[in-house]
Amino acid sequence: MTMAFSRLHSGIHHPLPRSWQSRCLLNKAMFMYPIFITDDPDACVDIPSLPGQRRWGINRLEEFIGPLVEKGLASVILFGVPLKCDKDGRGTPADDPEGPVILGVKKLRSLFPSLYIACDVCLCEYTSHGHCGLLNEDGTINNDPSVDRLAEVALNYAIAGAHCVAPSDMMDGRIMAIKRKLIDAGYGNKCTLMSYSAKFASSLYGPFRDAAGSAPAFGDRKCYQLPPAAKGLARRAIIRDTAEGADIIMVKPALPYLDIIADAVELAPNHPLACYQVSGEFAMIHAGAKAGVFDLRVMAFESVESMVRAGASIILSYFTPDFLDWLV
Ligand SMILES: NCc1[nH]cc(CCC(=O)O)c1CC(=O)O
Numbered sequence: 001m002t003m004a005f006s007r008l009h010s011g012i013h014h015p016l017p018r019s020w021q022s023r024c025l026l027n028k029a030m031f032m033y034p035i036f037i038t039d040d041p042d043a044c045v046d047i048p049s050l051p052g053q054r055r056w057g058i059n060r061l062e063e064f065i066g067p068l069v070e071k072g073l074a075s076v077i078l079f080g081v082p083l084k085c086d087k088d089g090r091g092t093p094a095d096d097p098e099g100p101v102i103l104g105v106k107k108l109r110s111l112f113p114s115l116y117i118a119c120d121v122c123l124c125e126y127t128s129h130g131h132c133g134l135l136n137e138d139g140t141i142n143n144d145p146s147v148d149r150l151a152e153v154a155l156n157y158a159i160a161g162a163h164c165v166a167p168s169d170m171m172d173g174r175i176m177a178i179k180r181k182l183i184d185a186g187y188g189n190k191c192t193l194m195s196y197s198a199k200f201a202s203s204l205y206g207p208f209r210d211a212a213g214s215a216p217a218f219g220d221r222k223c224y225q226l227p228p229a230a231k232g233l234a235r236r237a238i239i240r241d242t243a244e245g246a247d248i249i250m251v252k253p254a255l256p257y258l259d260i261i262a263d264a265v266e267l268a269p270n271h272p273l274a275c276y277q278v279s280g281e282f283a284m285i286h287a288g289a290k291a292g293v294f295d296l297r298v299m300a301f302e303s304v305e306s307m308v309r310a311g312a313s314i315i316l317s318y319f320t321p322d323f324l325d326w327l328v
């Protein structure tokens with residue numbers, strides 16, 4: 001059937017009807033800001049591969065986060081960057097009571113009562129080998145002890161006051177184990193579990209590994225993160241994590257994986273859906289703008305609007321401070 005009289009331009013010739021065409025409008029509360037907290041309490045150090053982002057010490061969090069909260073920052077996700085401590089095989093510094101994450105959660109809770117605070121849960125920043133779990137003698141992942149250790153770390157973040165724990169390690173069975181542990185310790189109704197469910201072994205994590213000092217000392221993460229073309233595994237991971245008790249499902253990276261975001265909407269229609277615009281996506285947009293390929297702001301909007309169109313309701317992004325300025 002032809003629609004000879006159907007015209008598209010007539011719906012977009014003016015800014016107001018143009019805005020009505022967007023199914024999902026962006027708002028500030030969608031954005032969760034990833035922040036790097038280090039163990040030098042007075043640090044404020046530029047991260048060269050992540051334009052405008054820094055590693056912050058605990059004593060500098062007020063000056064860093066205060067102005068953003070004033071502008072409407074709703075949530076942050078914390079990454080610990082231990083530079084001075086001794087890393088070991090089981091990632092002991094991850095939940096050191098004097099470590100950057102535990103101290104950071106407590107500090108942010110007391111400074112900003114309205115701010116929602118998530119903690120990334122992983123061991124790679126804290127293990128001597130830089131892998132996300134514990135290893136066997138032969139260098140392969142030892143899954144079940146890894147899951148126990150991750151659940152212990154997650155619970156300690158919840159006890160410190162995290163509103164949300166977000167395991168990014170990709171061990172098998174960690175969602176069920178963390179949920180069980182939170183419930184048994186009385187945090188079943190106090191802490192959200194956001195699963196990095198469909199997390200791919202991507203080339204786009206490079207700047208983050210610089211920032212967090214979490215590159216693996218040998219090998220890669222291909223035995224636990226998903227192969228980029230593996231749609232089936234991503235779908236199974238989403239179904240599994242939903243069944244294991246995740247409260248929020250995440251897809252990561254975001255822009256090259258919009259089909260997976262759309263799949264997650266279909267497979268987990270009753271869950272909020274997050275996506276992570278990762279460090280390499282952010283760095284690429286900056287590099288492209290610098291090279292004159294596009295305007296930074298226009299491209300930043302296009303990228304996150306694509307994610308929302310695909311079905312994401314939460315976006316983890318290093319552009320969060322910019323969007324707080326750009327959105328009304
Ligand atoms: N578990 C580690 C972790 N947690 C978040 C990111 C990436 C975030 C980013 O690139 O912005 C990574 C990188 C990795 O898996 O090596």
Ligand SMILES: [Zn+2]
Nearest residue numbers: 122123124132
């Ligand atoms: Zn990791």
Ligand SMILES: [Zn+2]
Nearest residue numbers: 120121122168
């Ligand atoms: Zn992580």
